[in-house]
Amino acid sequence: MADYDIIVIGSGPGGYIAAIRAAQLGFKTAIVEREHLAGICSNWGCIPTKALLRSAEILHYGEHAKDYGLVLEGSFKADLEAVVKRSRGIAVRMNNGVQFLMKKNKVDVIWGEAKLTKPGTIAVAPTKKPAMQPQGPIPKGAKGEGTYTADHIIVATGARPRALPGIEPDGKLIWTYFESLVPAKLPKSLLVMGSGAIGIEFASFYRTLGVEVTVVELLPQILPVEDAEIAAFARKAFEKQGIKILTGAKVTKVEKGADSVTAHVEDEKGGKQTITADRLISAVGVVGNIENIGLEALGVKTDRGCIVIDEFCRTNVKGVYAIGDVAGPPMLAHKAEHEAVICVEAIKGLHPHPMDKSMIPGCTYCHPQIASVGLTEAKAKAAGHEIKVGRFNFVANGKAVALGEDSGLAKTIFDAKTGKLLGAHMVGPEVTELIQGFVVAMNLETTEEELMHTIFPHPTLSEVMKESVLDAYGKVLNA
Amino acid sequence: MPTNILMPALSPTMEKGNLAKWLKKEGDTIKSGDIIAEIETDKATMEVEAVDEGVLAKIVVPEGTADVAVNEIIGVIAGEGEDAKSISAPAAGAVPAKAEAPKAEALASATAPAAAPAPAASSAAPAHSGGSRAFASPLARRLAREAGLDLSAIKGSGPHGRIVEKDVEAARKGGGAKAAPAAAPGVPAAKPTAAPIAAGPSDEAVKKLFEPGSYEEIPHDGMRKTIARRLTEAKQTIPHFYVTVDCELDALLKLRAELNAAAPEKDGKPAYKLSVNDMVIKALALALKAVPDANVSWTDSAMLKHKHADVGVAVSIPGGLITPIVRDACHKTLSQISNEMKDYAARAKARKLKPEEYQGGTTAVSNLGMFGVKDFAAVINPPHATILAVGAGEQRVVVKSGQPAVATVMSVTLSTDHRAVDGALGAELLQAFKGYIEKPMAMLV
Numbered sequence: 001m002a003d004y005d006i007i008v009i010g011s012g013p014g015g016y017i018a019a020i021r022a023a024q025l026g027f028k029t030a031i032v033e034r035e036h037l038a039g040i041c042s043n044w045g046c047i048p049t050k051a052l053l054r055s056a057e058i059l060h061y062g063e064h065a066k067d068y069g070l071v072l073e074g075s076f077k078a079d080l081e082a083v084v085k086r087s088r089g090i091a092v093r094m095n096n097g098v099q100f101l102m103k104k105n106k107v108d109v110i111w112g113e114a115k116l117t118k119p120g121t122i123a124v125a126p127t128k129k130p131a132m133q134p135q136g137p138i139p140k141g142a143k144g145e146g147t148y149t150a151d152h153i154i155v156a157t158g159a160r161p162r163a164l165p166g167i168e169p170d171g172k173l174i175w176t177y178f179e180s181l182v183p184a185k186l187p188k189s190l191l192v193m194g195s196g197a198i199g200i201e202f203a204s205f206y207r208t209l210g211v212e213v214t215v216v217e218l219l220p221q222i223l224p225v226e227d228a229e230i231a232a233f234a235r236k237a238f239e240k241q242g243i244k245i246l247t248g249a250k251v252t253k254v255e256k257g258a259d260s261v262t263a264h265v266e267d268e269k270g271g272k273q274t275i276t277a278d279r280l281i282s283a284v285g286v287v288g289n290i291e292n293i294g295l296e297a298l299g300v301k302t303d304r305g306c307i308v309i310d311e312f313c314r315t316n317v318k319g320v321y322a323i324g325d326v327a328g329p330p331m332l333a334h335k336a337e338h339e340a341v342i343c344v345e346a347i348k349g350l351h352p353h354p355m356d357k358s359m360i361p362g363c364t365y366c367h368p369q370i371a372s373v374g375l376t377e378a379k380a381k382a383a384g385h386e387i388k389v390g391r392f393n394f395v396a397n398g399k400a401v402a403l404g405e406d407s408g409l410a411k412t413i414f415d416a417k418t419g420k421l422l423g424a425h426m427v428g429p430e431v432t433e434l435i436q437g438f439v440v441a442m443n444l445e446t447t448e449e450e451l452m453h454t455i456f457p458h459p460t461l462s463e464v465m466k467e468s469v470l471d472a473y474g475k476v477l478n479a
Numbered sequence: 480m481p482t483n484i485l486m487p488a489l490s491p492t493m494e495k496g497n498l499a500k501w502l503k504k505e506g507d508t509i510k511s512g513d514i515i516a517e518i519e520t521d522k523a524t525m526e527v528e529a530v531d532e533g534v535l536a537k538i539v540v541p542e543g544t545a546d547v548a549v550n551e552i553i554g555v556i557a558g559e560g561e562d563a564k565s566i567s568a569p570a571a572g573a574v575p576a577k578a579e580a581p582k583a584e585a586l587a588s589a590t591a592p593a594a595a596p597a598p599a600a601s602s603a604a605p606a607h608s609g610g611s612r613a614f615a616s617p618l619a620r621r622l623a624r625e626a627g628l629d630l631s632a633i634k635g636s637g638p639h640g641r642i643v644e645k646d647v648e649a650a651r652k653g654g655g656a657k658a659a660p661a662a663a664p665g666v667p668a669a670k671p672t673a674a675p676i677a678a679g680p681s682d683e684a685v686k687k688l689f690e691p692g693s694y695e696e697i698p699h700d701g702m703r704k705t706i707a708r709r710l711t712e713a714k715q716t717i718p719h720f721y722v723t724v725d726c727e728l729d730a731l732l733k734l735r736a737e738l739n740a741a742a743p744e745k746d747g748k749p750a751y752k753l754s755v756n757d758m759v760i761k762a763l764a765l766a767l768k769a770v771p772d773a774n775v776s777w778t779d780s781a782m783l784k785h786k787h788a789d790v791g792v793a794v795s796i797p798g799g800l801i802t803p804i805v806r807d808a809c810h811k812t813l814s815q816i817s818n819e820m821k822d823y824a825a826r827a828k829a830r831k832l833k834p835e836e837y838q839g840g841t842t843a844v845s846n847l848g849m850f851g852v853k854d855f856a857a858v859i860n861p862p863h864a865t866i867l868a869v870g871a872g873e874q875r876v877v878v879k880s881g882q883p884a885v886a887t888v889m890s891v892t893l894s895t896d897h898r899a900v901d902g903a904l905g906a907e908l909l910q911a912f913k914g915y916i917e918k919p920m921a922m923l924v
Contacts, residue, residue, distance in 0.1 A: 445616030
């Protein structure tokens with residue numbers, strides 16, 4: 001008999017949720033972690049960046065106190081060390097939270113690096129990866145190296161920053177999100193390579209703290225997965241804040257100086273320039289952690305750096321499952337968590353519904369925020385939909401004006417024939433908290449009619465959502 | 480033990496009906512076989528016979544109630560020795576539909592003995608019977624409405640069986656088509672659940688074009704809805720093709736007069752009185768026998784080539800029309816056809832036709848000659864592949880041997896389902912029909 005019913009490799013948002021759900025369903029469960037419980041999300045990703053951005057936001061308000069009729073006397077500035085300390089403290093709290101949840105659910109924690117040796121068996125060795133500092137202590141009561149067996153093994157090893165050849169992060173001049181989260185001192189200037197969520201969030205944070213920031217994006221628009229109109233709106237806002245943005249531009253070479261980097265940037269037309277900055281943040285995406293976990297030996301199929309799974313997260317090898325970033329895009333914590341539940345419930349035979357990837361929302365916590373779900377206008381058209389598009393500006397929303405945050409745009413895209421909500425895209429204050437209204441609507445398959453019937457409370461920012469729907473059907477009221 | 484009276488399924492496809500009338504009162508004694516109520520379905524009013532004895536203890540569904548779902552409890556019969564007054568109305572849905580199904584069938588078979596439920600129809604039996612609302616997403620509802628799909632026939636794959644977009648899409652692409660069984664002769668055609676009906680203007684849009692109060696709003700009855708649905712379906716799914724021919728009637732009128740004059744007396748009345756239409760029915764049936772390739776029904780997978788010529792005859796009745804069927808008309812005598820039609824017409828007007836008397840058939844005749852109509856084209860009534868539109872017999876000048884002459888001429892137009900009956904085949908059928916009409920003695924042998 002196997003040691004466990006289910007072993008989960010990796011304790012990020014996918015892995016630890018899988019372990020909890022497995023324990024809830026009565027499975028004897030263990031989770032293997034080599035570095036930090038709760039994974040990148042809580043330790044080096046979603047959560048600590050939100051902590052930094054919150055500090056930046058409050059700094060921004062402080063600097064604009066006058067706009068609200070407030071007088072700040074004396075000095076008001078960012079204490080970088082304290083800002084970082086706060087962010088780390090929050091990461092530790094998340095980490096402890098997961099430790100508590102494992103204990104509460106009687107999930108064994110095995111500390112080390114796991115490798116599949118044969119079906120149903122893993123070998124756990126001491127961690128070889130140098131830990132990113134600061135590092136929390138190894139949880140009390142954790143098991144260590146050895147061989148463990150389980151009927152079902154869920155691979156949830158996550159992803160790591162992609163490194164471009166010749167521009168490999170060195171942790172000193174070329175940063176990834178790890179170093180970007182714990183700056184010892186503020187660089188004067190920063191070059192951000194890549195304008196996805198990670199790149200844009202750091203650009204926003206550092207710019208608010210007064211750093212000269214340049215963003216270089218290979219594709220023609222920033223935030224490439226977002227709707228072009230929303231991205232263009234955001235770009236204007238960033239440029240107004242003083243962020244320099246180069247799109248359709250490629251970093252071809254980086255020369256390192258003593259305390260600076262010089263990037264050679266080539267635009268689409270072949271125009272060349274060099275940009276020198278104190279530091280370079282490489283934010284050109286993440287790649288799945290598929291190496292050295294024994295996938296090859298077992299013949300687990302991978303494709304473009306990710307494990308290939310079916311609708312219930314099963315790999316081609318019986319008893320081996322994969323969830324989260326390592327199981328393919330979109331590489332988002334909430335997608336990983338949802339896969340975790342589907343995977344474990346399917347193992348239990350509960351017939352969960354497979355995930356519908358067309359309804360996974362995406363959020364970027366820059367200032368202004370960006371949030372979206374479903375198809376962009378371009379993708380809806382490319383998919384052959386005849387569409388109706390609604391738009392509403394925050395400038396006409398009473399609550400936004402009262403907040404002093406009246407710059408933003410809500411955009412909704414409907415199928416003209418069926419009234420199906422195909423996509424919703426927003427840029428503006430608190431839109432990351434608003435988008436869920438549209439996500440629920442899409443999941444319930446509401447049409448424009450139900451959305452128009454829904455009463456949105458006044459005064460709230462959410463009213464922009466309704467007005468945008470009304471606009472799509474020529475019924476907008478406050479514009 | 481009290482027995483529940485359930486809303487019977489009077490045809491395999493019936494999902495709901497209107498409880499037109501109770502013929503017994505609470506407290507009345509009921510014997511097996513008594514007619515206890517009248518139920519109005521799409522096209523007919525049917526009688527409900529009691530299968531149990533006892534006292535009608537409780538009327539649960541009052542008369543005049545529309546859209547009562549099949550298997551819903553409409554009343555309760557108290558058994559011998561039971562106090563009818565102590566029996567209270569059972570809660571709707573308290574009775575498991577499955578357990579009561581045999582009883583409903585017994586009722587149905589008592590009134591509609593020939594209506595053998597087609598297996599496909601029973602599989603299409605609504606999962607949400609009992610009048611409960613279908614549990615479906617707003618988008619699924621809209622898509623189903625636009626595709627003319629019945630939500631109750633669609634299986635939901637969402638949480639708790641909720642019908643979602645992809646279920647409707649699946650039904651539209653094929654799942655729903657399965658609910659429409661291939662029509663065979665003599666077997667009532669199941670109502671296709673997947674009738675693709677394009678959305679016309681909304682009710683509100685139509686009403687807006689008229690001043691409020693300038694019209695009276697008359698709700699549709701079952702027949703009107705059925706006519707609308709079936710004919711829309713026919714025009715949208717059947718590629719109609721039309722062929723017209725003129726037939727000289729003089730010989731036929733002469734023969735008819737002679738036959739009617741020779742009719743023996745029965746109970747002081749002539750035993751038959753043939754109409755031109757009776758002879759048209761017979762001629763069409765014989766023409767189909769002569770051109771059997773035209774006696775067909777289209778299905779997606781195969782052509783159904785019928786062995787009998789069953790001729791539906793459109794009968795106009797107050798509030799609509801109905802098409803009773805003269806089965807195997809080519810083997811019936813003119814007097815049989817004539818008497819059968821008289822009976823059908825009388826019962827059609829009283830809406831007392833049974834489903835098996837108006838469902839199915841292989842062709843149809845629609846005659847507007849009595850209104851002086853010269854020529855028109857009729858809409859095919861599936862599963863038929865043809866319908867003959869008959870105009871008035873009128874004196875016209877015709878050219879005979881190069882000379883003008885007067886003859887009684889009747890124009891007929893055959894609509895064919897071009898998927899099943901091509902133009903030349905339709906013309907061949909009309910040629911055969913014209914032969915029988917113009918040389919009517921051939922119909923007597």
